[in-house]
Amino acid sequence: xxxxxxxxxxxxRKELLGLLGIPFTIQVPQADETMDPNDDPASQVMEVSQRKxxxxxxxxxxxxxxxxxxxxxxxEILGKPHSxxxxxxxxxxxxxxxxxxxxxxxxTHDRHTLSxxxxxxxxxxxxxxxxxxxYVESGxxxxxxxxxxxxxxxALFVEKIDGDYYNVMGLPVCRLTxxxxxxxxxxxxxxx
Numbered sequence: 094x095x096x097x098x099x100x101x102x103x104x105x106r107k108e109l110l111g112l113l114g115i116p117f118t119i120q121v122p123q124a125d126e127t128m129d130p131n132d133d134p135a136s137q138v139m140e141v142s143q144r145k146x147x148x149x150x151x152x153x154x155x156x157x158x159x160x161x162x163x164x165x166x167x168x169e170i171l172g173k174p175h176s177x178x179x180x181x182x183x184x185x186x187x188x189x190x191x192x193x194x195x196x197x198x199x200x201t202h203d204r205h206t207l208s209x210x211x212x213x214x215x216x217x218x219x220x221x222x223x224x225x226x227x228y229v230e231s232g233x234x235x236x237x238x239x240x241x242x243x244x245x246x247x248a249l250f251v252e253k254i255d256g257d258y259y260n261v262m263g264l265p266v267c268r269l270t271x272x273x274x275x276x277x278x279x280x281x282x283x284x285x
Contacts, residue, residue, distance in 0.1 A: 095280060100149040100159035105244070109264040110158065113273075115280060122148035122159060128172075134165045135210040138197035143208055146199040156202045156277045162263045164239025166192040171239040180229045180240040187239065187250075189219035194239070194261045198269060202276045209272070211265040213256030215243070220250055238263075 097117040099110050110117055124144040128137040138161050145159035164171040166186055174180035191214050199208040228247065234240035241247035243254075243261045257265045274281045 094154070095277065096155045097280060098149060098155055098157045100145045100157050103263055105242075105262050106160060106264045109259055109262060109266050110269075112266055113270065117158075120149045120157075122146070124148040126161065128163075128170055130170060134163060134168075134170050134193075135195055135197075135212065137170075138163050138195045139199070139208050139210045140197065142197035142199040143206065146201045146206070154203070156200065156273070156280060158198070158200055158269065158273075160196055160198045160264055162194065162196040162238045162260075164192055164194055166190070166239075173236055173238060174234060174240045177229050177235075180234045181225055183240040184220060184225045184228065184234070185222075187217045187220075187241070188225070189217060191216045192239070194256075196260050196263060196265055198265065198272070200269070200272045200276050205276060207272050207276050209268060211257055211260045211268050213254055213258070213260045215254050215261060216252045217250045218252045224250075 097115055099117050099119050100122040102121045122145040126141050141161040142159045146157045149157050171183050174183055194213045194215055196211045199206060231246055233242055233245050243251055257267060259266045
């Protein structure tokens with residue numbers, strides 16, 4: 094029997110995959126997530142998602158979904174902050190301008206792999222240092238790429254987005270649904 098496996102420990106990805114209404118299990122991948130700052134970020138984030146998917150031993154009948162999300166501003170990849178100071182630096186960098194959120198996503202099934210990178214442009218309003226400090230002190234930015242979560246306190250910073258909102262949360266479910274229909278149509282039979 095085919096099983097759907099999410100190769101992630103992210104509570105946001107778990108919540109978003111739940112929107113599909115398909116039972117799934119979680120297996121946390123042990124994969125190298127390092128990226129070369131001199132390489133194309135869109136390609137690299139997709140490669141990390143591939144490494145995560147391949148790190149989960151799933152068997153031929155199972156379907157594995159893996160994703161990795163980064164924020165890119167002025168060509169710099171902003172992953173999860175290493176400290177409160179790093180989070181403040183990132184949020185100051187994003188203040189009053191736009192940046193790109195890139196999620197690399199991979200679906201594997203029956204020795205086949207399908208990968209993509211979804212890109213959403215996010216526009217932040219001008220932030221005061223007091224707002225940045227208050228948000229960083231909340232602890233919310235510390236486990237998030239670019240030091241913010243659009244679904245949390247940083248919702249107050251976002252003027253607009255161009256692209257998939259769920260991509261900014263870490264799992265572009267519209268694109269994922271299309272990939273699953275292509276890779277494992279039997280899994281998606283009851284889905285619209």
